[in-house]
Amino acid sequence: MRKLLAIAALAALSASAAAAQSSWTAEFGIQGGFAKIKPAGTGANDAINVFDIPGGSFLYSTLGSGALYIIVPWHNKLAIEGQLGGSQLSTGTGSATVARLGLRADYALSPQIYAAVGEMANYIQGVGGTEHLQLGAQVGLGYRKRLTNSINGRLEANMAATNKKVLGAFDVYSVQLGISSAIGGAKMAPAARRATNSAWSPAIGLSAGYANMHFVGTGTDITGIFFPAVGGGLFLVQPVPSTPTMFAIIPMGQKLAFEPALDIHNASSAGTSIRVVNVAGRFDYALKGNWYGAAGGHLVNYHTSGLSGSADGADVALGYRFHLVGEFGGRFETGYSLTAKSSKLGTPAVNTLSLMFGAMMPLK
Numbered sequence: 068m069r070k071l072l073a074i075a076a077l078a079a080l081s082a083s084a085a086a087a088q089s090s091w092t093a094e095f096g097i098q099g100g101f102a103k104i105k106p107a108g109t110g111a112n113d114a115i116n117v118f119d120i121p122g123g124s125f126l127y128s129t130l131g132s133g134a135l136y137i138i139v140p141w142h143n144k145l146a147i148e149g150q151l152g153g154s155q156l157s158t159g160t161g162s163a164t165v166a167r168l169g170l171r172a173d174y175a176l177s178p179q180i181y182a183a184v185g186e187m188a189n190y191i192q193g194v195g196g197t198e199h200l201q202l203g204a205q206v207g208l209g210y211r212k213r214l215t216n217s218i219n220g221r222l223e224a225n226m227a228a229t230n231k232k233v234l235g236a237f238d239v240y241s242v243q244l245g246i247s248s249a250i251g252g253a254k255m256a257p258a259a260r261r262a263t264n265s266a267w268s269p270a271i272g273l274s275a276g277y278a279n280m281h282f283v284g285t286g287t288d289i290t291g292i293f294f295p296a297v298g299g300g301l302f303l304v305q306p307v308p309s310t311p312t313m314f315a316i317i318p319m320g321q322k323l324a325f326e327p328a329l330d331i332h333n334a335s336s337a338g339t340s341i342r343v344v345n346v347a348g349r350f351d352y353a354l355k356g357n358w359y360g361a362a363g364g365h366l367v368n369y370h371t372s373g374l375s376g377s378a379d380g381a382d383v384a385l386g387y388r389f390h391l392v393g394e395f396g397g398r399f400e401t402g403y404s405l406t407a408k409s410s411k412l413g414t415p416a417v418n419t420l421s422l423m424f425g426a427m428m429p430l431k
C-alpha cells in the first residue's frame with residue numbers, strides 16, 4: 068500500500084510539474100498595433116501616434132516596439148522573451164541604421180493572462196549626434212489565446228520609458244496584437260501538402276531582407292536591409308513601396324497558389340498625419356523540387372494633408388522553399404518590381420530588386 072501511495076504521489080507531482088511547465092512553449096511571432104510616443108516632461112502637444120499592422124515601419128519597429136519576438140520557456144510559469152526590429156537605409160549621400168532590442172521576463176498569472184517586465188534598447192546611427200545607444204525599461208500586461216492548432220495570438224498593453232540619450236527621454240504607451248507559432252516539434256507543412264495532394268499548404272508569413280530601389284531618370288538609388296520588411300512604411304521617409312511585411316498562401320490547385328500581402332501604417336502628430344496602405348497580390352506556381360515562380364502586382368495608397376494618391380506596378384519572383392524550424396516553413400526568393408510614375412504623388416517610376424527571406428506559419 069505504501070508503495071502504491073508513493074507511486075500515486077509521484078505521478079501527481081509529475082502531472083503538476085508538467086502542467087506548470089506547459090504555461091509556455093517556445094514560439095516565434097510578429098506584433099503590431101498602436102503606440103503613443105511622448106517626449107517626457109515637456110507638457111506640450113508633441114506626442115507621435117503610430118499605428119502599424121503588422122509592425123514594420125521605421126517608427127514602430129524601433130521607437131514603438133520590437134516587431135519580432137521569440138519566447139523561450141524558463142521555469143514553470145516563467146519565460147524569457149526577446150524582441151527585435153530594425154532597418155538599415157542608404158541613399159548614396161547618407162545612411163541611417165535604426166534597431167530596437169528588448170529582453171524581458173513573462174510570467175503566467177493564469178493560462179491566458181500574463182505580466183511582463185524587462186529592459187529595451189534603441190540603436191540609432193546616422194541621425195543626430197555621436198551617441199547611438201539609448202536604454203530603457205518596459206512593463207506589460209497581456210492576454211493570450213490559441214487561435215488555430217498551430218497559431219497563437221496575444222493582445223498586450225505595454226509601457227516603456229527611455230533615458231535622455233540620443234533622442235531625449237520619452238515614454239511609449241502601446242496596445243499590440245501579436246501572432247506566433249511553435250519553433251519546437253515536428254515539421255507539419257509537408258504532411259498537410261500530402262493530405263491535399265497539393266504542392267502548397269495554407270500559411271501566413273512575414274518577410275525580411277534586402278531591397279535596391281532605383282528612381283528611373285533621376286540617378287538616385289535607395290538600398291536597405293529591413294527586419295522585418297518595411298513594406299509601405301518607407302513612405303514615411305521616402306515615397307517608394309517595397310515588399311509587404313506580411314503575406315498569406317492560399318492553395319488553388321495542385322501547383323498553383325494565390326498570395327495576398329499587406330501592411331498598413333499611420334503616423335500623426337500635432338494635427339498632421341500620414342496614412343499608407345500597401346497591398347499586393349500574385350500567383351505562385353510550384354516548379355521542380357521546392358522551386359517556384361511568381362507573378363502579380365501591387366498598389367500603394369498614400370494620404371496626408373494636401374497630398375493623396377496611389378502608385379501601382381507589377382512584380383515577378385523566383386524562390387526556393389524549405390523547412391525552417393518546428394512548424395515554420397521558410398523560403399528565399401529574388402524578386403523584381405516595376406512601379407509606375409504617379410503624377411498625383413509626384414513620384415517617378417521605380418524599379419526594385421529584392422532578396423527576401425520568408426518565415427511561414429501553417430494555417431490548420
